[in-house]
Amino acid sequence: MHAPRSADLLFAQLAAAGRAAKRPWAVDHESAAVTVKDGQVNPGEIAEAARRLARTVAERGVREGDLCVVRLEKPLDILVAVAGLTGLGAVPVLLSARLDAMTARAALEPVTAPLHLLVTASRAADFADRHPIDGARMTWEDVISAVPAGERAELPAHGVERAPGRPYLVTHTSGTTGVPKLVVHTRNSFYQQSAVQTRMLRPMFLTGYLAAAISPVHVRTLSGLLSALRLRHSVLLLASEDSDRVGEQLERWRPEYLETHPNTYITWEGLADSGAMSSVRMFLGTFDAMHPRTVDAMLRGSRRRLAMFTEVYAQSELGPIAFRARTRRIGRFRRGVGAELAGHRVGRAMPGYSRIRVVDEGGNRVPRGAGGRIQVRSKGRFAGYLNFPERATENLFEGGWWDSGDWGARTATGALRLHDRQTERLAGATSGIALEDVLLDRMPELAEAVVLEEDGRLLPVLASRSAEPVTDERWRTATGDLPPLAPPRFVARADIPRTATGKVRREVLRHRLNS
Numbered sequence: 001m002h003a004p005r006s007a008d009l010l011f012a013q014l015a016a017a018g019r020a021a022k023r024p025w026a027v028d029h030e031s032a033a034v035t036v037k038d039g040q041v042n043p044g045e046i047a048e049a050a051r052r053l054a055r056t057v058a059e060r061g062v063r064e065g066d067l068c069v070v071r072l073e074k075p076l077d078i079l080v081a082v083a084g085l086t087g088l089g090a091v092p093v094l095l096s097a098r099l100d101a102m103t104a105r106a107a108l109e110p111v112t113a114p115l116h117l118l119v120t121a122s123r124a125a126d127f128a129d130r131h132p133i134d135g136a137r138m139t140w141e142d143v144i145s146a147v148p149a150g151e152r153a154e155l156p157a158h159g160v161e162r163a164p165g166r167p168y169l170v171t172h173t174s175g176t177t178g179v180p181k182l183v184v185h186t187r188n189s190f191y192q193q194s195a196v197q198t199r200m201l202r203p204m205f206l207t208g209y210l211a212a213a214i215s216p217v218h219v220r221t222l223s224g225l226l227s228a229l230r231l232r233h234s235v236l237l238l239a240s241e242d243s244d245r246v247g248e249q250l251e252r253w254r255p256e257y258l259e260t261h262p263n264t265y266i267t268w269e270g271l272a273d274s275g276a277m278s279s280v281r282m283f284l285g286t287f288d289a290m291h292p293r294t295v296d297a298m299l300r301g302s303r304r305r306l307a308m309f310t311e312v313y314a315q316s317e318l319g320p321i322a323f324r325a326r327t328r329r330i331g332r333f334r335r336g337v338g339a340e341l342a343g344h345r346v347g348r349a350m351p352g353y354s355r356i357r358v359v360d361e362g363g364n365r366v367p368r369g370a371g372g373r374i375q376v377r378s379k380g381r382f383a384g385y386l387n388f389p390e391r392a393t394e395n396l397f398e399g400g401w402w403d404s405g406d407w408g409a410r411t412a413t414g415a416l417r418l419h420d421r422q423t424e425r426l427a428g429a430t431s432g433i434a435l436e437d438v439l440l441d442r443m444p445e446l447a448e449a450v451v452l453e454e455d456g457r458l459l460p461v462l463a464s465r466s467a468e469p470v471t472d473e474r475w476r477t478a479t480g481d482l483p484p485l486a487p488p489r490f491v492a493r494a495d496i497p498r499t500a501t502g503k504v505r506r507e508v509l510r511h512r513l514n515s
Contacts, residue, residue, distance in 0.1 A: 003164040003188060004164055004187050004188055004190075004191035005158070005161065006087075006156070006158040006159040006160065006161045006162075007158040008191060008230075009086065009159070009168070009187065009190075009191065009226065010079075010082060010083045010086055010087075010222070010225070010226055010229070011047070011050060011051075011054075011083045011084070011086055011087030011155075011158070011159040012087075012157070012158035012159055013226060013229035013230055014043050014044070014046050014047035014050060014079075014083055014229060015044065015047035015048075015157075016229070017043040017044070017047075017229045017232060018042055018043040018044020018045065018046070018047050018048075019044060020232055021042060021043055021044065021232070021234070022232075022234070023234050024040035024041055024042045024043075024234070025040065025041050025042070025043055025046075025234055025235045025236070025237060026039055026040055026209060026234070026235070026236040026237070026249070026252075026253045027039060027040070027041055027075075027076060027236070027237045027238075027239075028237075028238050028239055028240055028245065028249050029074050029075070029076065029239040029240075030074075031074055031076035031077050031080070032077075032140075032141070032144055032145070033049040033053070033076065033077055033080045033144045034046055034049045034076060034080065036076075039252070041076070043229070046076070046079060046080060046083070047083065049080045049084075049144070050079075050080050050081075050083035050084035050087060051084065051087065051155060052084075052144075052148060053080055053081065053084035053085075053143060053144065054084040054085065054087050054088040054155055054159075055148035055154065055155070056143050056144075056146045056148050057084070057085065057088065057090070057116075057118070057136070057138065057143060058088055059148060060116075060136040060138055060143075061116070061135060061136045062085070062088065062090050062116050062135070062136060063089075063090065064088065064089030064090065064160055064162070065089060065090070065091065065162075065166070065167075066090045066091065066114075066116055066135065067090075067091050067093050067111075067113055067114070067115050067116065067170070067386075068085055068090050068091065068092055068093065068115070068116040068117070068118055068135075069092075069093045069095060069108065069115050069116065069117045069118065069119070069127070069133065070082070070085070070092045070093065070094050070095070070118050070119075070217075071094075071095040071096075071097060071104065071118075071119045071120070071123050071126075072097065072118075072119070072120060072140055073097040073120060073239075074216075074239055075216035075237050075238075075239050076237065077140060078094070078216045078217060079216070079222075079225065079237075080144075081118060081140075082094070082169060082222060085118075086159065086168060086169060087155055087159035087160065088155065088159070088160060089159070089160030089162055090116075091167045091168065091169060091170060092169050092170065093108075093115065093169075093170040093182060093386065094169065094170065094171050094172070094217035095107065095172065095217065096172070096215060096217050096500035097123075098215075098499075098500040099175075099180070099500060101123075101126040103175065103179065103180065104126060105126070105127070106179045107172060107175075107179055107180050107181075107182060107387055108133075108182075108387065109387070110387040110388060111182070111386055111387050113386075114133075114134050114135050115133045115134070115135060116133070116135035116136045116137075116138070117133045117135070117136070117137045117138060118138045118139075118140060118143065119138075119139060119140065120139065120140045120141065121139045121140070121141050121142075124137070124139055162187060163187070164186065164187050164188035164191075165186050165187075165188060165383075166186060166187060167184050167185070167186055167187075167383065168185055168186055168187040168189075168190045169185055169190065169219070169222070170182050170183060170184050170185070170386050171183050171185065171217055171218055171219045171222075171316060172217075172316070173316050173317075174287075174316075174499040174500065174501055174503045175499055175500075175505075179387075181385045181387060181388055181391065182385055182386035182387045182388075183219065183316045183317055183382050183385060183386075184382055184383045184384050184385065184386050185219055185382050185383065186382075186383050189319075189380045189381060189382055189383065190219065190222075190223055190226075190380075191226075192319070192353070192379040192380040193219060193220075193223040193319035193320070193380035194223040194224070194226040194227045194230070195227075196319065196320055196350055196352075196353040196379070196380070197223060197224055197227040197320070198227040198230055198231060199352075200310075200323075201227055201228075201231060201233075201257075202231060204257075204281070204282055206233060206256045206257055206281065206282065207256065208234075208254060208255055208256035208257070208279065208281075209233075209234050209235065209236040209253050209254070209255035209256065209257070210228050210233050210234070210235050210236065210255060210256070210257040210259075211235075211236035211238060211249070211250065211253070211255035211257060211258045211259070211280075212224065212235065212236070212237060212238060212258075212259045212260070213238035213239075213240065213241045213246060213259070213260040213261075213264065214259055214260055214261060214287070214501070215261070215287075215500050215501045216239075217500075218287075218316070218500075218501065219316055219319070220286060220287070220314065220316075220319075223319070224259075236249065236253050236255050241260060241261070241264045241267070243267055243268050243270060243271055246260075246268065246271070246276075247271050247274060247276040250271070250276040250277060250279070250280075251275075251276050254279035255279060255280060256279060256280060256281045256282065256304075257280065257281070257282045257283075257284070258277065258280045258282075258283050258284075258298075259283070259284040259285070259286075260285075261285075261287050261288065261501050261502035262285045262286075262287060262288040262289060262290045262291070262294070262502065263288060263448075263498065263502035263503070263504075264502055265285060265290065265294045265298065266291065266294050266447065266448065267447075268298075269293075269294060269297040269298075271301060272297045272298060272300050272301030273300075273301070274301075275301075275303075276301070277298065277301035277302055278301065278302060278303035278304075279302075279303070279304070280298075280301070280302045280304065280307065281302065281304040281306065281307055281308070282307070282308050282309075282310065283295075283298045283299075283302075283307070283308070283309040283310070284309075284310045284311075284312065285309070285310075285311050285312070286311070286312040286313070286314045286320070287314075287501040287502065287503065288501070288502065288503050289311075289344050289346075289418065289433050289437075290309075290311040291436070291437050291440050291441070292437055292441055293437075293440050293441045293444070294440075295309045295311070295326055299326070299327070299328050300328075306327060307327060307328065308325050308326065308327050309325070309326050309327075310323055310324070310325045310326075311323065311324050311325075311326075311346065311347070313346035313347070313416070313418065315376075315404060316382070317381065317382045317402065318354070318376055318378040318380060318381055318382070318402060318404075319353075319354075319378060319380035320350050320353065320354065320380075321346075321349065321350065321354050321356065321376050321378065321404070322346045322347045322348055322349050322350065322354070322356060322416050323346075323347050323348070323350060324345060324346055324347030324348075324415075325347075337438070337481050337482065340434060340437070340438050341429065341430055341431065341434050341435060341438065341482070341483075342409075342417060342430055342431070342434065343408060343409060343417025343418055343419050343430060343431045343433070343434050344417060344418045344419075344431060344433040344434050344437060345415060345416075345417055345418075346408075346415075346416050346417070346418050347415055347416065348414065348415055348416065349416075353378065353379050353380070354376055354377065354378045354379070355376065355377040355378075356374065356375070356376055356410075356416055357374075357375050357376075357401065358370070358371075358372040358373065358374055358375070358408060358409060358410050358416075359372050359373050359375055360372050360373070361373070363397060366409075368409075368410050368411065368412050368414075369409055369410070369411070369412065370409060371407055371408065371409045371419055371430070372407065372408075372409070373403055373404075373406075373407060373422060374403075374404045374406045374407065374408045374416070374418075375397065375401040375402060375403050375404065376401070376402050376404055377399070377400050377401055377402070378402065381400070381402055405421055405422055405423070406418060406419075406420070406421055406422060407419045407420055407421070407422045407425055417431070417434075418431070418433060419431040419432075419433065419434070420432050420433055424506060426451070426453045426458065427453060427456065428453060428456070428457070428458045428483050428484065429451070429458060429483045432451040432452075432453075432458075435451050435458070435482065435483070436449045436450065436451055438482065439451075439460065439462075439478070439479070439482075442478040442479075443470060443474070443478050445464055445465055445466065445470060446462055446463065446464060446465065446470070447463045447464060447465045447493045448462065448463040448493050448496060448504075449461070449462055449463075450462075450496065450504050450506065450509065452506060452509070452510055452513075454486075454510070457484075457485075457486040458483060458484065458485050458486060459485075459486045459488075459489065460485055460486070460488040460489070461488070461489050461490075461491060461496075461509065461513065462488045462489070462490050462491070463490070463491055463492060463493035463496060464490065469490045470488070470490075475488060489513060491513075495512075496509060497509055497512070
């Protein structure tokens with residue numbers, strides 16, 4: 001595959017899509033940077049807003065190669081900022097608005113390079129005394145309202161051309177186990193992550209809207225938007241994940257593709273019976289394990305004859321690693337409980353993009369069926385961590401194999417089963433994720449199930465859909481053939497701590513339960 005040029009990346013592709021657009025994009029939110037009329041915006045106007053922003057920040061002192069921290073809230077605003085900064089050749093360091101101020105500062109604390117800052121006015125105080133932000137301190141409201149002066153900041157038509165191995169943008173990991181790591185993606189790694197998604201989407205021949213309600217600062221989101229732009233798809237860009245508001249948008253725009261975080265899909269299960277998802281032909285879930293019960297619900301909600309749900313096992317550092325597709329015709333085979341508890345099935349490596357191996361602690365491949373460390377070779381592997389450079393070296397092995405931090409096993413046919421994070425392995429069960437799959441499948445009245453291990457016991461932490469907890473008799477009936485479980489602890493779903501992409505922060509949850 002050829003090395004990416006500026007013409008292949010976000011800034012230029014937005015402009016190209018605007019010229020070729022058959023219809024505007026749809027959005028559920030406003031943006032002061034672009035004009036939204038009746039929930040619609042032309043990608044060409046997004047491109048023009050990005051060009052204006054690039055000229056303005058250049059006049060404030062931002063130069064090619066500079067790092068600029070971006071902490072905005074609305075997906076449209078973030079897209080304008082990323083396209084404008086990367087078009088200038090600067091490198092946006094994207095922080096989710098869902099990170100609290102302390103965590104955001106902690107993520108930046110180890111960074112030694114000078115940083116510019118672009119935030120909403122309401123977030124400026126979060127970085128009031130933050131070193132090394134010693135460059136321009138810009139508020140979003142000021143930048144987008146400014147009128148660029150002079151011509152010295154005028155950009156090339158496709159944006160500044162930089163080498164494929166130079167940094168393009170910085171996103172962050174989920175931070176489930178501590179301070180989020182700032183993941184540096186080069187122009188090449190970002191493009192490769194987008195290219196494999198383009199190859200997945202092209203054979204689907206989608207003609208309707210592609211709807212996404214996912215973290216707008218994540219590399220998956222931005223590389224996915226680049227894929228949509230390259231294929232000239234119309235996008236329904238959602239800021240809200242609330243099921244009622246999302247249902248209204250789905251009813252209005254009738255998308256053919258739908259994606260959100262796996263734990264958000266759970267809250268959308270009720271939409272399946274409303275008809276809101278009837279137009280969807282392709283669902284996609286990544287960021288976390290997709291529970292089979294939720295996949296079944298989504299497929300039931302579609303009225304398309306060949307509706308498909310694709311689960312993608314991926315990481316910020318690598319992009320997509322493996323995938324598994326299901327249709328109503330290719331449903332779940334009901335197997336014995338032993339097989340169901342053997343691990344969460346995530347499918348096979350992405351052809352031509354990733355390779356997978358499972359190894360022991362010494363780096364030796366283990367036999368099929370045996371558990372071990374999941375290691376991956378990927379065309380989209382990142383360049384390192386901006387804040388913790390030594391950790392990238394620790395996880396990289398000879399031959400370019402990246403240790404994912406996950407534990408799993410290959411089946412006899414070579415498919416991958418995910419057990420747990422290496423640091424969250426359970427002594428009392430092969431896979432906590434698989435056990436959670438079974439609990440949710442057997443008890444539709446549960447909105448969430450998290451299995452922790454304390455004092456040698458498996459502790460289920462449950463959230464009910466209603467205010468009523470599961471009865472003791474119901475619990476015994478559903479769990480009689482499972483590994484021994486401690487009496488469940490019931491919590492409100494809203495009280496389960498999560499990352500910006502909805503992953504459960506297990507250590508934080510454990511601490512709250514014990515405090």
